Amino acid sequence: MKILTTAKKVVDVELTIHVENGAIVEDGLQYVINAWDENAVEAAVQLKENNGAETTLVSIGGSDNTDMIRKCYAMGIENGIHIDDPALDKADSFVFANVLQKVYEKGEYDLVITGKQAQDTDSGQTGIILAEGLGIPCVSNVIDIEVVDDQHVKVSRLGDAGTEIVEVELPAVVTVSDSINEPRLPAMRGIMMAKKKKIEVMDLAALGTSLDEVGGAALKSEVAEFMASESRQAGQKFEGDAAEITARVVDLLANEAKVL
Amino acid sequence: MNPLFMSLLLIVGLAIFGRTMVQKIQLLMALEPTDRVNHIMDRIKNVVIIALAQKRLVGRKKEWAAGIMHAFIFWGFCILLIRSLNLYGEGFVKGFQLPLFGDGSILGYLYIALKDVMEGIVLLMAVYAIFRRAVLKPTRLHNTWEAYFVLGMIGVLMISDLLLDGARYNLIMLHNNPDHLHFFNNPQYGSEFLWTPVSVGAASLISGFSADANRLILTTMFWLHIITQLTFLNFLPLGKHFHVITALPNVFLKNLGYPHEKTKLLDLEDESVWEDESLGINHIHQLNWKQGLDLYTCTECGRCKEVCPTYTTDKPLNLHDFNDTLKAELFDNADNLIKRAKLAATIKEDGDPEQNEEIKAQMAELNSKKPLIGDVISEDTLWACTTCRACEQVCPVTIEHVPRIMAMRQGQSLMAGVYPQELNVALKGLERNGNPWGIGYDKRAEWADGLDVKTMADDADVDYLLWVGCAGSFDDRSKKVSKSLVKILQKANISFAILGKEEKCTGDFARRVGNEMMYQMMAQENIETLNNYKVKKIIAACPHCLNALKHEYPQMGGNYEVIHHTDFIDQLIKSGKITLTKSLEGALTYHDPCYLGRYNSIYDQPRSILEAISKDGLKELDRHGQESFCCGAGGGRMWMEETIGKRINVERSEEIAGQEVATVAVACPFCLTMIEDGMKELDKDEDIKTQDIAELVANNMA
Ligand code: SF4
Numbered sequence: 036m037k038i039l040t041t042a043k044k045v046v047d048v049e050l051t052i053h054v055e056n057g058a059i060v061e062d063g064l065q066y067v068i069n070a071w072d073e074n075a076v077e078a079a080v081q082l083k084e085n086n087g088a089e090t091t092l093v094s095i096g097g098s099d100n101t102d103m104i105r106k107c108y109a110m111g112i113e114n115g116i117h118i119d120d121p122a123l124d125k126a127d128s129f130v131f132a133n134v135l136q137k138v139y140e141k142g143e144y145d146l147v148i149t150g151k152q153a154q155d156t157d158s159g160q161t162g163i164i165l166a167e168g169l170g171i172p173c174v175s176n177v178i179d180i181e182v183v184d185d186q187h188v189k190v191s192r193l194g195d196a197g198t199e200i201v202e203v204e205l206p207a208v209v210t211v212s213d214s215i216n217e218p219r220l221p222a223m224r225g226i227m228m229a230k231k232k233k234i235e236v237m238d239l240a241a242l243g244t245s246l247d248e249v250g251g252a253a254l255k256s257e258v259a260e261f262m263a264s265e266s267r268q269a270g271q272k273f274e275g276d277a278a279e280i281t282a283r284v285v286d287l288l289a290n291e292a293k294v295l
Numbered sequence: 296m297n298p299l300f301m302s303l304l305l306i307v308g309l310a311i312f313g314r315t316m317v318q319k320i321q322l323l324m325a326l327e328p329t330d331r332v333n334h335i336m337d338r339i340k341n342v343v344i345i346a347l348a349q350k351r352l353v354g355r356k357k358e359w360a361a362g363i364m365h366a367f368i369f370w371g372f373c374i375l376l377i378r379s380l381n382l383y384g385e386g387f388v389k390g391f392q393l394p395l396f397g398d399g400s401i402l403g404y405l406y407i408a409l410k411d412v413m414e415g416i417v418l419l420m421a422v423y424a425i426f427r428r429a430v431l432k433p434t435r436l437h438n439t440w441e442a443y444f445v446l447g448m449i450g451v452l453m454i455s456d457l458l459l460d461g462a463r464y465n466l467i468m469l470h471n472n473p474d475h476l477h478f479f480n481n482p483q484y485g486s487e488f489l490w491t492p493v494s495v496g497a498a499s500l501i502s503g504f505s506a507d508a509n510r511l512i513l514t515t516m517f518w519l520h521i522i523t524q525l526t527f528l529n530f531l532p533l534g535k536h537f538h539v540i541t542a543l544p545n546v547f548l549k550n551l552g553y554p555h556e557k558t559k560l561l562d563l564e565d566e567s568v569w570e571d572e573s574l575g576i577n578h579i580h581q582l583n584w585k586q587g588l589d590l591y592t593c594t595e596c597g598r599c600k601e602v603c604p605t606y607t608t609d610k611p612l613n614l615h616d617f618n619d620t621l622k623a624e625l626f627d628n629a630d631n632l633i634k635r636a637k638l639a640a641t642i643k644e645d646g647d648p649e650q651n652e653e654i655k656a657q658m659a660e661l662n663s664k665k666p667l668i669g670d671v672i673s674e675d676t677l678w679a680c681t682t683c684r685a686c687e688q689v690c691p692v693t694i695e696h697v698p699r700i701m702a703m704r705q706g707q708s709l710m711a712g713v714y715p716q717e718l719n720v721a722l723k724g725l726e727r728n729g730n731p732w733g734i735g736y737d738k739r740a741e742w743a744d745g746l747d748v749k750t751m752a753d754d755a756d757v758d759y760l761l762w763v764g765c766a767g768s769f770d771d772r773s774k775k776v777s778k779s780l781v782k783i784l785q786k787a788n789i790s791f792a793i794l795g796k797e798e799k800c801t802g803d804f805a806r807r808v809g810n811e812m813m814y815q816m817m818a819q820e821n822i823e824t825l826n827n828y829k830v831k832k833i834i835a836a837c838p839h840c841l842n843a844l845k846h847e848y849p850q851m852g853g854n855y856e857v858i859h860h861t862d863f864i865d866q867l868i869k870s871g872k873i874t875l876t877k878s879l880e881g882a883l884t885y886h887d888p889c890y891l892g893r894y895n896s897i898y899d900q901p902r903s904i905l906e907a908i909s910k911d912g913l914k915e916l917d918r919h920g921q922e923s924f925c926c927g928a929g930g931g932r933m934w935m936e937e938t939i940g941k942r943i944n945v946e947r948s949e950e951i952a953g954q955e956v957a958t959v960a961v962a963c964p965f966c967l968t969m970i971e972d973g974m975k976e977l978d979k980d981e982d983i984k985t986q987d988i989a990e991l992v993a994n995n996m997a
C-alpha cells in the first residue's frame with residue numbers, strides 16, 4: 036500500500052499574534068508543523084510499521100519547510116516531496132488541493148492521509164476538495180484506521196452522534212482528528228541520519244503544471260484583513276466570609292455586569 | 296624458619312595474585328579513556344581524608360558504631376603491614392629485624408606496642424562485625440558466606456599472631472629458651488613484653504603447656520599466619536573484598552572540582568557516531584576505566600540503596616544489584632573486551648579506510664551480546680533515578696553512579712530512541728518555545744509586568760543578570776517566588792535585569808534524560824544571548840539552572856560567575872543591604888534541594904537566613920544537609936510519571952509533617968511543587984506552608 040501524507044507549516048499558536056493595520060506582525064513569530072498533520076504523519080508511519088505500507092510526505096511552502104520534512108523523515112516517513120514555488124504564497128485551500136492532486140497523480144497512491152484542518156486557517160477543506168477533484172471517497176475527522184485488505188480500509192470517524200465506522204474502498208482520502216494518536220518525537224538518531232536523505236524539491240513547472248492550472252492565478256478566496264481576537268479580561272477573586280462574598284457577587288452581577 | 300618452604304609459599308602466593316591482578320588491570324585498560332591524574336595534591340588530600348581517616352564511615356553519626364568498627368579494622372591492617380614484612384623476613388632469617396624497627400630503636404618498641412594493642416582491637420571488631428551481621432542484621436547489608444569467611448580469616452590472622460607472640464613469651468620467660476626469635480631486650484627500654492600486654496595475655500592462655508607444646512604452637516601459628524595471609528590476598532580480588540586493594544586508588548582517582556564526572560560534551564555533528572551507534576553507554580565496553588574500577592571497588596555495603604529515594608519507595612533501582620550486575624557483565628565479557636581493545640589499537644586515522652571498516656566490523660563482533668538496557672538492567676531501573684547524588688555522597692569509596700546512569704540514558708535517548716514517552720510533551724515544549732510547559736516563549740516575562748523590571752534588551756548595563764528559569768517564569772506558584780526575589784533585589788538597590796523572552800530553559804532536564812541534542816541546542820542559544828550582552832554575573836533562582844550555568848555551560852564557552860539566590864540574599868543580609876525582622880511565627884524546617892546541597896555545597900547560607908527570620912529557630916529534618924532526601928523531581932523525573940511504589944514527594948512530606956512545623960522552607964521551584972503537592976496529598980497543606988526562602992525573606996524585611 037502506498038500512502039501519501041501532507042504537512043503544512045503553520046504559525047505556533049502558543050504565541051500571541053499581534054495584528055497591525057490588518058496584517059499579522061511577523062516579527063517574533065515562529066512556525067511549526069500543523070498539529071493535525073503531525074497526527075497524519077504518525078498514522079502513516081504506524082501503517083508502515085504495522086502493515087508494511089510505503090509512506091510519502093508532501094509539503095507545500097518555502098525553503099524553511101525542509102527542516103520540517105526532515106523531522107517527518109526522523110519520525111519514519113520514507114520519501115519527501117517539497118513543492119516550493121513562490122507563486123503559491125497566497126494560495127488557498129482550493130489551490131493547495133489542486134497542487135496535491137498533481138502530486139497524487141504522479142505517484143499513484145492508495146491512501147491519502149491529511150490533518151482534518153490546519154491550525155492557522157482552520158478551514159478544514161483541503162483534504163475534502165482533493166478527494167472531490169480526484170473523484171475518490173473521503174472520510175473526515177477520523178480517529179482510527181484499520182487495513183482490511185489491499186482494496187479496503189475500515190476507519191472510525193467522530194460524528195455528531197457518536198463514532199461511525201466506515202469501510203471505504205481505496206484509493207481514498209482520510210482527514211484525521213488529533214485523537215487518532217499521540218505523535219512520536221522524531222528519533223534523535225533518525226534526525227541525524229535524515230540529514231543525508233534526499234528531498235524531492237519541485238516547483239509548479241517541475242510538477243508539470245502551472246499557476247493557472249491549479250487555480251492560483253484567479254484565487255477563489257483571499258484574506259481581506261486580519262483582526263486580533265480580544266483577550267479575555269482577568270477575573271476577580273473574592274476571599275473571606277461566604278455570606279459577604281455572595282452578597283457582593285450578586286451586587287456586581289446585578290449592577291456592574293447587568294446580567295441579573 | 297624454613298627458607299625453602301617460605302620461598303615456595305611466597306612464589307606460589309604472589310604468582311597467582313600477580314596473574315589475577317594483571318588480568319584485572321588489562322580489563323580496565325580495555326575500557327574507554329578518562330583523565331584522572333591531574334592535581335596530585337588534591338588527590339592525596341582526598342586519600343588522607345576519605346580513605347585514611349575514613350571520613351564517610353566514622354563521620355556518619357547514624358552508624359557510628361559500624362564506622363568505628365570498620366575504621367579500626369582498616370587502621371589495624373595498615374599497621375600490621377610492617378609486622379608482616381618482619382614475619383616474611385623471619386621465614387628466611389632467624390631473628391630477622393626490619394631496619395629502623397629493630398632492637399635498640401624506640402621506634403621498634405613503639406611499633407610493637409601499637410601493633411599489639413591493634414591486634415587486640417581488630418579481633419574485638421571482627422567479633423563485633425560477626426555479631427552485627429548475624430544478630431543485629433542491619434537491613435542494608437546482605438549476608439553472604441564471603442563476608443563471614445573474610446571476617447573469619449581476619450580473626451585467624453589476629454589470633455595466630457597473638458598466639459605466636461604468646462608462645463614466644465612462654466618459651467623465653469617460662470622455659471628459659473632465649474634463643475628464640477625476634478626478641479627485643481634493650482637495657483634502656485627493657486623486654487619487649489613490657490610493651491605488649493595483649494600478647495602477654497595470650498601467653499597466659501597457653502602457659503600451662505610444656506615447652507615443646509609451646510614450640511609447636513609457635514611454629515604452627517607462624518605458618519598459619521603466613522598461609523592465611525597469602526590466601527587472604529588471593530581471595531580479595533575475587534569478590535567485594537577487592538576494595539581492600541582498590542579503595543585507595545579509587546578515592547585517589549575520584550573526580551575533582553565537581554562532585555562527579557561531568558557529562559561528556561558529545562560531538563553530535565560527527566556522522567560516524569550516529570552510524571556506529573557509539574554515543575552514550577549501551578554495551579559494557581563503553582564504560583570508562585574509572586567506571587570499571589568503581590565496579591571492582593564496590594564493597595556491597597548497601598549504604599547507597601539505603602539513602603536512595605527510589606529504593607526506599609519501592610522502585611526497582613537497587614544500586615547494589617545495579618553494580619553487581621554490571622560487574623558480572625564486565626567479567627563475563629573480559630576476554631572479548633581485551634581482544635576488542637587490541638583491535639581498536641590497530642585502527643589508524645590515516646590507514647586504509649576499507650581495512651579500518653573491516654577492523655570495526657570485527658570489533659562489533661566482540662561487543663557484549665546483550666545490550667545493557669533492557670537485557671541486563673531494566674528500563675524502569677534506569678529511568679527511576681532522580682540524579683539526587685545521595686548515593687554518591689554516602690559511598691565510603693566514592694563510587695560515581697550518576698554519570699553512568701546519565702550516559703546510559705544518552706544511549707537510550709539518542710541511539711535507541713527508547714525512553715518514557717511522557718517526556719515528549721516537555722521535550723517538544725523545549726524545542727519550540729524553550730520551556731517544558733510549551734507555553735509561548737513570548738509570554739516568558741509576563742510575570743514581571745508592572746514590577747518595573749528591566750530586560751537586558753532595554754539596558755544591558757547592569758551588575759547582575761537575574762536568571763529566572765522556566766518555573767519562575769511560567770508556573771503560577773513559582774512566579775510568586777520570582778516576584779519576591781525582585782522585591783528583595785529592589786529593596787537592596789541591586790542593579791539587575793532579566794533576559795525576558797530571550798531566556799530559554801538551560802536544558803538541564805533534557806541533559807539528565809539523555810537528550811544531549813536538545814540540551815546543546817538550549818545551551819548554545821542561551822550562551823549566544825548571554826555572551827552577546829557580555830553578561831558576567833548571574834543570580835540564578837533555581838538550583839538546576841545554577842548547576843547548568845555554573846558547571847556545564849563552560850564546556851560550551853559560557854563562563855559566568857553564577858550565584859544562587861539564597862547565597863546572594865545571605866550576602867545582602869550580612870552586608871546590611873537588607874534587614875530582616877525576626878518575625879516568622881511557628882516552627883520552621885528546611886528541605887535541602889539536591890542540586891543546591893550535594894551538587895553545589897550550599898548548606899549554610901539558607902540556614903543562616905532562616906535563623907535570622909524565625910522566632911522559634913530552625914528545626915532540622917531527620918534527613919538533612921548532605922543526607923537530605925530528594926523531593927523526587929530531579930533528573931527529569933519532574934516530567935515523568937511515577938507509577939511504581941510510593942511517591943517520593945509523599946515520603947518526604949510525611950517526614951516533614953512528622954516534625955510538626957508550621958513552615959517548610961525550600962530553595963528550588965521543583966522542590967516547591969513537589970513538597971506542596973505532597974502536603975496536599977497528606978491534607979496538611981493548611982497546617983504546613985511550603986515557601987521558598989525568597990518569599991520568607993520578602994515577607995520579613997524591615
Ligand atoms: S556503591 Fe558505595 S555505598 Fe553502594 S554498596 Fe558499593 S560501596 Fe557501598
Ligand code: SF4
Binds near residue numbers: 602680682925
Ligand atoms: S542519584 Fe539518587 S535516585 Fe539516583 S541512584 Fe543515587 S540515590 Fe538513587
